[in-house]
Amino acid sequence: MRPLKIIVLAKQVPDTRHVGPDAMKPDGTVNRGKLSTVFNPDDLHALELALNIKDRIPGTKVTILTMGPQKAADIIREGYYRGVDDGIMISDRRFGGADTLATSYTIVQGIKKIADYDLIVGGRQAIDGDTAQVGPQCADKLNIPQVTYVEEILDFNDTQIIARRRLSKGVETVSSPFPCLMTVHGSSPECRSRIAKNVMRYKYARTKTEMRKGDPVLEKLHKKRPHLVIPEWSVEDIDADINKIGLAGSPTKVKSVSSIVLTANESKVLTDSDSDIEGMIKELIKHHTIG
């Protein structure tokens, strides 16, 4: 089997799974500052899928690609700690406010710059939007097949890859030729832990922008070890059309958000006393709700 070139798409997201009471501002908008950021859970599964193929096919090269603000360089470092060969960051203020269409355009411009790939993998969806749209949209723009909800890679040869998909009501095994794009389901294996040796090797990896405040020690280190410089691509670097990125390239706009106010019912308030509960059961039986 020939070695593969794999690109992992990964996103840094606010941790919407742990939304505390202070995560909402009084006006009903999200207080992003109160939410910690995490490696999008499904994308970690995608990373594992890629690293697993690398284990099985010697010489396979895994590149992690993320798009986001400077803080998202954490995603690249995390990728290095767990075993990727390369990391690339797409970052530019002008990409901000992008919906899935503009995001997929931007990512595809980045992928086209990488040019050489057999397989692209990403999580099924990101927990900040749960849309599951960017994967299929990238596949369309690259004009390659998509295989969504992948749970396990069953087999591969030089020309095609066979995977099991997890559907909401079952499973399906499909084959796809290379190159193709896969989105990975959360039911696939969890990502391996960081490797101590890699943490030592990459903990000082930084983008140029992260270095801009000036740290002489790090600068010297980066000159000596160029692998610590995380490539950072701007609008110009990926030759992006300014009308197709950010807010301008996004057809969907948020008209309004509302924190959900539960419509108040006239509720009967009871205690756990025998008489209260027996009374309620009798009413339910009388109205044929139960019984």
Place this chain on the structure above:
Amino acid sequence: MKSVFVYCEIENENVAEISQELLSAGKRLAQKLGAPLEAMVFGNNLNGIESQISPYGVDKLFIADDSKLDPYRTLPHAALAYKILKEQDPQIVLFGATSVGRDLAPRLASKLNCGLTADTTILDIGDHFVKKEKKEYTDLLYAIRPAFGGSIMANIINWDMHPQMATVREGVMKKEIIDENYKTEIIEINANEVLSDEDFVVEVIERHIEESGVNLKESPIIVAGGYGVGSKENFDLLRNLANILGGEVGGSRAAVDAGFIDHNRQIGQTGTTVRPKLYIAAGISGAIQHTAGMQDASMIISINNDPDAPINAIADYVITGDLGVVLPKMIKYYKENAK
């Protein structure tokens, strides 16, 4: 007025439940707009399928019937849908937020270079004033969905890159037959004229569709537990009550995440949406993530230690107390009073 379009899924040779819901939701939008409702369906052996679609008030139906179109594969379905939508130029297109719809719709949105809102739970028609252009856009689709882990509802609109597309969650739209004999214009599409070998490069080798065994959606009574139930063992209290009432047991995301109950019994935004006759919520605080999936129950009983649990606001009966005390008493008095 341009049309409202629905992509219909086939399940076990019939029009899927979600697609029937979409046809009804689409018809309501079309009526508000004074526009026709159109639909497309692709599959194998579709003879007579129109009889399941027309009654929802479909004015025009596009059918592609070919053995290569079943089971669903992304590329051929996307190519057919793209051709039809490009020619028909509808105003709104709806898909189910299913394994199929969530695979197909984004690929199509990219092809059509248009907006797509995922997992909507409310659809409406309304206007929007764009300040920058000083222009009022009328008759836009309001695609409303829970966002940010279910803590807010967002109204998503799209005024400049059409069509306006949305996937819609299963079980949230009411089915409504308009007329059993509704007259539908049928247009048959020859798949072979549209598709090429390249559309079939992905092959389905094997397929297992499982009946999940759990039928929360159809159950008239649901006893659901949250994190407040405390343990896997305590869920037996809920199971006992559900068994005696002839209902099913469900859980909130917090209860599923804590391992108290199986994932396939999760109710809420990321689980199943239900609208039973009776919903008993035990130890559930009532995050939007959960209430979005059960608030349409005819009657809601909330059992909670916390008299201020948000779910109490939508409950018909609020029992403030320990579920370990309340649930056995409910069983006891049901046994004593039921005939």
